[in-house]
Amino acid sequence: MSKSDPIRENYYAAVERVDQVADVLFYVTALFSIVSLFVEKGSYPRAYEVVQISFAVFVAVLFVIGLGSRLYWTPRAEDKRRQDFFASACGVSLSHQKTDGYYNNDFTKPIQRMAAQVLENSHFSKAITLRMAHMERIKVGIYVLIWVLCMLCRKADVAWIVAVSQAVFSEQILSRWFRLEWLRIRCEKVYDDVYRMFQSKPSGLTFNAMTLDSLGTYETAKATAGITLSSKLFRQMNDRLSAEWQQIKADLGI
Structure with missing residues (x-):
């Protein structure tokens, strides 16, 4: 029913992209944790070092992205959605980005x-x-x-x-x-x-x-x-x- 939803397009889309990146990093990190089981330090010291460093880097990046999603991207999107919610309920303008047809009732x-x-x-x-x-x-x-x-x-x-x-x-x-x-x-x-x-x-x-x-x-x-x-x-x-x-x-x- 929604004809226009700039909140989803401009804010929630970013949250979804960040979550998708986090999912990819999670699987990459899981893959490196499994690969590390096959690389013995004594036999392949260089490869072992690369795997361990890569694993640590991906874990750190995943942590930063997860933190950013929880503390920045998601709250920003939720704030914009609440602004639009109350603006629609009260018949006022709280932002230049307004949904059209997102809320559908005839109450005044x-x-x-x-x-x-x-x-x-x-x-x-x-x-x-x-x-x-x-x-x-x-x-x-x-x-x-x-x-x-x-x-x-x-x-x-x-x-x-x-x-x-x-x-x-x-x-x-x-x-x-x-x-x-x-x-x-x-x-x-x-x-x-x-x-x-x-x-x-x-x-x-x-x-x-x-x-x-x-x-x-x-x-x-x-x-x-x-x-x-x-x-x-x-x-x-x-x-x-x-x-x-x-x-x-x-x-x-x-």
Whole structure:
């Protein structure tokens, strides 16, 4: 439904590129950790030195990129998205970069419009994180299977077990999956809470408080999980989710 989203194009696209670079560096680092098992220091001192130095450099670069993503690129994108969120809810301009058709409801009062925007955001987020989780589960399942086989194989060298364990329990594999599943669950909760709020139609002050509470839950969930939603999946699912959103609005009379 979104006709124009400069926030995604100018800020979230950068976050995705950084995350992709981090993923590549992770696999390169994992590869070097495995290669180091085959290079003996006594037999190939020069090659051993190159492998170890390369491994250390890639680890350091991965650390710097990860830190930059957490402290600069992602917060910058989230700040711009929040500016656009509140600007749309309140009918004001907080930035020259404005989305067109990103939020879709007919409310004019800021809090009511804000509540509808949280419902729309969580509707999209829970669906996209679910699709992302499907793919992540397969990847994690493969890594965990390899790790279990290494643990069960009596002939497996301890160094191999350590190398596979470092990969499985890293930020890019098991931790990312847990954070993604947690974000999906939180988005589902926010959606259910706001949906029931529109159904029950609480009094003005209660409605306002519940809206702000749900907004806070949604924003803290995104910040804590540190997961960037896939723009590719967003484009693929946009038409279907937008049609569902129209049906949701009709059902709730908003």
